[in-house]
Amino acid sequence: MALLHSLHHVALICSDYPRSKHFYTQVLGLKVVAETYRTARDSWKLDLELGDARLELFSFPGAPARPSYPEAQGLRHLAFAVDELESAVAHLQSHGVACEPIREDELTGKRFTFFADPDDLPLELYER
CATH class of the missing domain: 3.10.180.10 (2,3-Dihydroxybiphenyl 1,2-Dioxygenase, domain 1)
Known part of the structure; x- marks a missing residue:
């Protein structure tokens, strides 16, 4: 168990x-x-x-700021699953949120991108 x-x-x-x-x-x-x-x-x-x-x-x-982006020890990033990556990126961009170029995970073949929250915490969109 x-x-x-x-x-x-x-x-x-x-x-x-x-x-x-x-x-x-x-x-x-x-x-x-x-x-x-x-x-x-x-x-x-x-x-x-x-x-x-x-x-x-x-x-x-x-509260102190995060020491570095994104390679500080500890939590590296938080990933959110999405059904359609381009639509999610377009939604974020329509709200002024910058997104990195879409990439493909070499291990899974799934597409993803990174963006940041208002405190520059690294967030990821990962296509299901």
């Missing part, structure tokens, strides 16, 4: 909560499950629906 069942959530810390909330909900179209302000931490937590998993968006005053 496998120890792990599925991915539950990914947590991101943003520098500008309203800007990142707009990006993840209005540009990427993720549905808000819950939004909580935690007074003791002066922090927002936004739970977003991503299929069977969640994306948690946090704001913490004074």
Whole structure:
């Protein structure tokens, strides 16, 4: 029996909560499950629906910036599955989001591209 069942959530810390909330909900179209302000931490937590998993968006005053892009140790990037890559890229570009040229994964033959969120966190679109 496998120890792990599925991915539950990914947590991101943003520098500008309203800007990142707009990006993840209005540009990427993720549905808000819950939004909580935690007074003791002066922090927002936004739970977003991503299929069977969640994306948690946090704001913490004074959080340090990511040390490098994208080759710092730790999480390299977050990839989102899409049905049609060109349409997804066109949607992002219509919102002013720059995307790298579409490439093909040499191991799977699937196409993908990278883009960044408002804090320059590396995100990927991966065609199913």
